[in-house]
Amino acid sequence: MKNFFKACLLRGTPSMVLALGAGFVMASSADIRAALGMGAAVLISMLLTSIVVSAIHKFIPAYAKLPVYLLIITGFVSIIEMVMEAFFPIVVDMLGAHLAALAVSAVIYRDAEEIADHSGEWTSIKAALTTGIFLTVIMVICALIRETLGNATLWGREIAFLANYKVTALAGAFGAYLVLACVLAAIKKLTGAEEHLEGEEHE
Amino acid sequence: MNIKHLLKTIAILLCIVAVFGVAMFGLNFLTGPIIEANNKGAEFAPLLAVMPEAENFEDVTATLAGVPESVIAIYKETTGKGYVVRAKASTQYSKEPMEITFGVTADGKICGIQLDVYTDSIDFRAKDANYISSYVEKDSALADIGTVSGATYSSSAFKTAVSDGFSALISNQLIAEGVKSDAQILQEMIPTLAPGMLKLEEATASGNIEKALKAGNDAGFAYVIKNGEASFLALVNASGICKVYDVAGADVTDAQSALADEAKAHAAASQKSYAEDLNTKITRLFADASEITALELNTFNTVVAGVSFKSNGADYYGFYSRSYGYNQMDVYVILDANGAIANLDAKAFFFDEEYFHVDDTVNLTDYKNGFAGQTEAGDNAMIAGATMTSNAVKQATADTFATFNAIKGGAQ
Numbered sequence: 001m002k003n004f005f006k007a008c009l010l011r012g013t014p015s016m017v018l019a020l021g022a023g024f025v026m027a028s029s030a031d032i033r034a035a036l037g038m039g040a041a042v043l044i045s046m047l048l049t050s051i052v053v054s055a056i057h058k059f060i061p062a063y064a065k066l067p068v069y070l071l072i073i074t075g076f077v078s079i080i081e082m083v084m085e086a087f088f089p090i091v092v093d094m095l096g097a098h099l100a101a102l103a104v105s106a107v108i109y110r111d112a113e114e115i116a117d118h119s120g121e122w123t124s125i126k127a128a129l130t131t132g133i134f135l136t137v138i139m140v141i142c143a144l145i146r147e148t149l150g151n152a153t154l155w156g157r158e159i160a161f162l163a164n165y166k167v168t169a170l171a172g173a174f175g176a177y178l179v180l181a182c183v184l185a186a187i188k189k190l191t192g193a194e195e196h197l198e199g200e201e202h203e
Numbered sequence: 204m205n206i207k208h209l210l211k212t213i214a215i216l217l218c219i220v221a222v223f224g225v226a227m228f229g230l231n232f233l234t235g236p237i238i239e240a241n242n243k244g245a246e247f248a249p250l251l252a253v254m255p256e257a258e259n260f261e262d263v264t265a266t267l268a269g270v271p272e273s274v275i276a277i278y279k280e281t282t283g284k285g286y287v288v289r290a291k292a293s294t295q296y297s298k299e300p301m302e303i304t305f306g307v308t309a310d311g312k313i314c315g316i317q318l319d320v321y322t323d324s325i326d327f328r329a330k331d332a333n334y335i336s337s338y339v340e341k342d343s344a345l346a347d348i349g350t351v352s353g354a355t356y357s358s359s360a361f362k363t364a365v366s367d368g369f370s371a372l373i374s375n376q377l378i379a380e381g382v383k384s385d386a387q388i389l390q391e392m393i394p395t396l397a398p399g400m401l402k403l404e405e406a407t408a409s410g411n412i413e414k415a416l417k418a419g420n421d422a423g424f425a426y427v428i429k430n431g432e433a434s435f436l437a438l439v440n441a442s443g444i445c446k447v448y449d450v451a452g453a454d455v456t457d458a459q460s461a462l463a464d465e466a467k468a469h470a471a472a473s474q475k476s477y478a479e480d481l482n483t484k485i486t487r488l489f490a491d492a493s494e495i496t497a498l499e500l501n502t503f504n505t506v507v508a509g510v511s512f513k514s515n516g517a518d519y520y521g522f523y524s525r526s527y528g529y530n531q532m533d534v535y536v537i538l539d540a541n542g543a544i545a546n547l548d549a550k551a552f553f554f555d556e557e558y559f560h561v562d563d564t565v566n567l568t569d570y571k572n573g574f575a576g577q578t579e580a581g582d583n584a585m586i587a588g589a590t591m592t593s594n595a596v597k598q599a600t601a602d603t604f605a606t607f608n609a610i611k612g613g614a615q
Binding site: 061079082084 | 234
């Protein structure tokens with residue numbers, strides 16, 4: 001079980017290990033609301049995709065898996081985007097094109113292709129949930145650092161005592177890279193990611 | 204890949220497309236109206252804030268004639284509930300123009316008003332939290348709407364912007380004009396009849412006095428005063444001289460002498476005298492000044508005290524003007540017998556407060572000496588980068604010459 005969660009953490013943070021999806025992690029980590037919105041979108045699309053893929057993967061020819069999986073992911077992401085635009089328009093404004101770009105995210109495809117395609121429904125659901133939650137937590141941690149220290153705000157509200165000490169660079173692209181790198185370092189230190197990947201390679 | 208596999212793949216893809224297509228089609232019925240409402244809400248949010256019952260708006264600004272520059276846009280509520288006006292206004296305290304949005308119902312009354320942008324250094328909302336909301340339910344007459352004490356310029360600009368919005372609606376016959384009360388008409392005459400009474404603040408009224416206003420620069424008092432059913436405007440300057448006007452603007456001081464006496468008595472109880480201050484200044488500027496005699500001022504400008512005196516055998520006239528620049532400007536102007544400036548000084552020029560670099564570039568002694576011999580207000584008073592302060596100095600010299608001429612000519 002411990003290994004399962006560790007694997008999910010590493011898979012859930014692909015941007016930390018393989019730099020996959022780093023773009024949308026950075027784009028959505030400037031504000032906690034955006035991070036939670038993107039996290040929810042990733043979690044739900046990953047979960048629904050995993051359920052559908054694990055249910056129909058036996059009927060899909062090997063050579064057609066890529067377009068079929070991408071079509072499924074795109075469909076779910078479009079539905080999620082429509083719902084979010086209706087009920088969370090502020091978050092959609094914050095995420096901009098990055099929400100739509102989730103449809104072609106390697107993170108979700110990798111989950112669908114590696115887990116759902118080879119495992120049963122329950123394993124897929126469990127993996128999607130765990131991976132999505134970890135990913136959301138990582139984005140929220142990044143957002144917490146960038147929003148409070150970079151913008152002197154929390155949930156869009158000003159933190160008066162930080163207003164004169166904010167490091168505006170943290171709110172921009174440079175800050176996103178910097179915070180991401182720090183969190184990456186922490187994740188690697190905590191999980192021994194390199195050893196894990198090396199172990200995978202030896203297998 | 205054989206044909207069978209190819210067809211199977213196409214069928215799967217088509218099935219997926221169909222399933223998602225149907226799902227999104229159905230979902231659109233739920234989310235479509237909400238998304239549309241969200242988009243409209245964002246566009247019209249400031250308009251809906253002042254007219255919440257509105258259903259939709261149409262920008263009609265381009266179709267209207269004679270819209271003042273201060274009016275940014277006028278929106279018509281499409282179901283006939285009224286109009287929303289967006290207007291702007293600036294004062295010397297504005298970093299950028301303040302922006303105001305207010306809704307006017309079809310019967311010409313303000314149904315909601317808000318300040319969208321405000322950068323003035325003095326915040327009238329802090330001085331009077333109810334000022335903006337006091338506009339609600341008012342028609343174009345804006346009855347009983349004054350200015351905020353301590354933020355006169357900003358609140359006055361706010362009121363002017365609202366009036367401009369009403370003017371645009373009225374001139375295009377979109378709403379009917381509100382009827383002004385006599386008291387309101389009389390109060391609106393004050394800036395014309397007593398231009399020196401700046402930053403008027405409400406004072407305690409008594410007797411026949413319906414409304415008492417005290418000039419913030421101590422240049423006098425203005426009263427709306429009643430005689431039976433008729434209302435009059437009584438103006439009392441810093442010297443205690445009173446003039447009474449009717450609603451048509453005619454001088455009726457002689458006919459309403461009882462009202463003038465009542466106004467003078469009310470003013471005398473609160474009027475601050477600057478004569479001693481002026482005398483002290485004159486004795487500092489002219490060590491041998493003698494025969495210092497107070498003058499009766501017949502003007503209603505910023506001059507609050509005047510004296511005549513002798514120095515070195517020559518006649519001089521000293522005047523004390525209280526105009527507003529960056530701050531209150533207390534300016535002393537000494538004229539010779541011919542009405543030419545012999546000396547000019549101020550308690551403080553505020554150049555350093557207005558623009559910090561001006562004090563480094565302006566030689567104050569040269570600036571003051573530059574007025575010597577001048578017989579009318581000129582642009583030598585103006586300093587680039589210190590417009591407000593130097594404008595106040597120019598105003599002080601202009602008012603001094605007007606007062607001197609009134610004394611010499613016996614007319615205002």
